[in-house]
Amino acid sequence: MEAAMGLMRRMPPKHIETALSALLSLLPQHSSDLLSQVDQPLQVLCDVDSGKEFILCEYNRDADSYRSPWSNKYHPPLEDGSLPSPDLRKLEIEANDVFTIYRDQYYEGGISSVYMWEDDNEGFVACFLIKKDGSKMGHGRRGYLQEGAWDAIHVIEVGPVEEGTAHYRLTSTVMLSLTTNNDASGMFNLSGSIRREMNMDLPIQEGHLCNMGRMIEEMEGKLRNSLDQVYFGKTKEMVCTLRPPSEVVMRLPET
Amino acid sequence: MVRENNLLVDRCFDCMVIISSFAELGKNEFLDPRTAQVAIIDHVKQVCTEERPATDEELPSPYVEEFRYALDAEILKYIGEAYPKGVCSVYCGNGKDVEGPGADFELVVVICASRHSPQNFCFLPLNLPVSNSTSINLEHSSFLDTILVDMDSNGSWRSVWNIEFKDDIQVVDLNGKLQVGAHYFEEGNVQLDAKHECKDSTIIQAAEDSAISVASIIRHHETEYLASLEASYSNLPDTTFKDLRRKLPVTRTLFPWHNTMQFSLTRDISKELGIGK
Known part of the structure; x- marks a missing residue:
């Protein structure tokens, strides 16, 4: 294993x-x-009640059915499918609403889903998912991408509240693939995934959603930055090692 | 021995053989046109077991060989300048028995450069010295000194240029397929996969002059391609990547998590007024 x-x-x-x-x-x-x-690319189903799409993952699966965060119903229908408690469901509904707006502001499209469930030690777990098709056929506003996929999975374990503070453990994964294709430069594809963890103890007076949201926002920013600066940069460095840009080659004989 | 899809470079005995379909004579035999040697490869162990001189039937005619030899020399010069760890071969693709002007023939230039980090032998176990003969050469081989440079990354550049000498129209047609891959996987896993095809042509000249103009066309296109790869990279942060996720929200300020009630209120109002979703 x-x-x-x-x-x-x-x-x-x-x-x-x-x-x-x-x-x-x-x-x-x-x-x-x-x-x-x-981690595999996220799959999507359409909620028959609301007509909205929702994302499938291990956390909304029961047997072979998946629970929609919009209607709270399993697709395909499942009797006795496990559901979050009414209180947690309330937070889940709010999280889905707010996360929809967050997603729109950062992604200008895409699909998001938030799932929550009770865990064994008086806390709960929340899973925030985003799927964006950034291709020009999909939700790519600028039309640069032949193909473009961003799948983000954020799982937050929230500990029990002690003295007005809770412990949050966030594990985030981003999988992405982007392809540009044109006559001048041919096909150019970058793909990959990274996963990071973040732990924080935060006062809960502004609410769990606010704390979780800020952590996710910070994490997504960091992941995007690492991909852009570090990971894409490293593959570029490799290309320049294989074939150094001409200025470098010109300098070689002197050294 | 470095495996890259269908191109496999083997340092066996004292020559370097690029194991590709262009070099294949029989199922285990691969020609190194530069030394006119044939390497016999054990595909299971992926080592070169034996080497023999090529027979006359396996080699091009003196006429074609003159063009091939001249081009090989020019390409070698270019590779030496452009690719620090590059290897290349020039094969005769078609018409190897053409004896003189009056018929078409084709040369194939294969260029490859690759880097593999030693920590990742799980994918390239055959980089390890396998037999005595290969290990002697590997000690002198250049890839070992990249160990400290690239820890968790692999990369390869491959170009295959089909060069058709069309006798009736006195034209040389070039058709290049360039493929570049890079893979970095330290605390993550990110891969570049890029492909490009290009065409060009020139006129048939004497062997040496043809070689010079063909090599300079190849150099030109490969330099341009490298520049376009760099341009693709520099477009990433602000244009291409933005279509996946923006750095900042459309509002250009961090998301107001402390004040999300405003959204539910506005949504309720717009719902009641029948605007928006």
Whole structure:
């Protein structure tokens, strides 16, 4: 299992799905571990009641059905599907509403879903999901991308409130792929994923949603920045190592 | 031995063989046109087991060889200047038995440069010295000194240029396929995959002059392509990447989490007034 995870960490991102299905057939005894630990592109369903789309993940799944955050109903219908408590559902509804606006302001499109459930130690867990198709066929405002996908998964474990403070543990994953294609420069694709964790103890007078939202906003900013500055930068560095830009080559004979 | 899709570079004995379909003579035999040697490869162990001189039938005619040899020399010069760890081969793709002017033939230039970090042998276990003969060469081989530079990353640049000498119209048609990949996976996993095709042409001249103009066309296109890759990168932060997620919200200020009630209120009002969603 450790070797399998090591392999998946090093696998080129666009082969993740193929590699995962290969590992599943090699290690059927670890299939649930593999499926829960390897991040895959997010899938979407349409809520029949509200007509809105919602995102599928392990956290809104029960048997083979997925709960919509809009209607609180399972798709396909499932009797006795587990539901959050009424109080938590109230927070979930509010989180979905506010997160929709947050998503619109940062993503100018896309789909978001928030799921919450009680955990075993008097706290709760919330999962914030965003899926954006940034291609010119999708929600790409500027039309630069032939293909563009951003999937963000934020899972926050919220501890019990003690003396007006709660502990928040956020684990965020972003998977992305972007492709530009034109006659002058051909096909150019960058894809990948990163995952980071953030822990904070915060006073709750402004509410859980406010705390969770700020953490997610900060984290998304950091992840976007790392991808842009570090990860894309490293692949560019590699290209320039393979074939240094001409100025560098000109300097070589002198040294 | 470095595997890159269908291009595999093997340092065996004292020559370097690019193992590609262009070099393939039989199922285990690959020609190194520069040394006129044939490497016999064990595909399972992925090592070069034996080497023999190529037979006359396996080599191009003296006429074609003159063009091939001249181009190889020019490409070698170019590779030496442009790719610090590059290797190249020039094969005869078609018409290797053409004896003189009056018929068409085709040369194929294969250029590859790659870097692999030693920590990632799980993908490239065959970079390790496998047999005595390869290990001797590997000690002198250049890729080991990249160890400290690129820890968790791999990369490769490959170009394949089909160069058709069309005798009837006295034109050389060039068709290039360039492919660049880079993979960085330290605390994350990000990959570049880029492809480009280009065409150009020139007139047929004597072998050496043809070689000079073909090599300069290749150099020109590959330099332009590198510049366009750099442009793609520099467009990322403010244009391309913005279509996935903006750095700041459309309001240009951080999201007002402390004041989200305003949204529900505005939404309620717009709902009642029948505007918006």
